[in-house]
Amino acid sequence: MGDGSTVTCAGAGTPYKAGTDPKAPSPDCGHVYRRSSASQPGLAYSVTATVYWTVTWSGAGQGGTFPDMTTTGTATFRVAESQALNNGGG
Template identity: 55%
Template sequence: MTVAQQAESKLVLPSPVVSFSPAGFQVVRVPTWMWIIPGRWRPVTATAQVPGVSVTATATPSSVQWALGDGTQLTCAGPGTPWRPGGDPAASSPDCGHLFERPSADQPGGTYAVTVRMHWRVDWAGGGQHGVFPDLASTSTVSVRVEEVHSLVTSNQTR
């Protein structure tokens, strides 16, 4: 095993921790914003040494693949944009969102199993050389409840 491979083998990639808006459960036909929490979207490094040579491998997040449990799969180029209070609740995410078309009530546990896979580009440098390893990935799965919201108009009077 080369020193670069030793450095790569020491990388500890964090599993993606995700957030959704609206908070709590999602609503059919209401835009869902999805993002990786900021502390998880950062480069990770590891170093290996032998006498006279030190090599550092750096894994940098490059994209996120979402399998949303309703048959939809999408890839976002970045971590997604957190929704901010005061924003338009009917607005779609500018870079990583989804519109659920049906509730999750008929799924096991009444939720969709959403699998999130972060892809990492891995570079290494040291000993006067540098290179790239094949991408790595870290994955997590979360349960997301999607509900239909019904309204009832009882009067058409306005005041």
């Protein structure tokens, strides 16, 4: 995740539904950054995501399984920071 964390998700995940708030937390697999990316090279976290695919198929009375496949992608993300202070005043 670029901050030293690793996230492993099981299953296919939740299908995207139109109108879903893109800022909402993931319902089944996600990551929360605890610090901004201001101290990172390029002011962003460098993230690598790897997806492992298992594909089975059937048709015309036949079927099979493709050899395991892997897709990897990288991206950088800037993470801002927001802080609040409650001083107990009204």
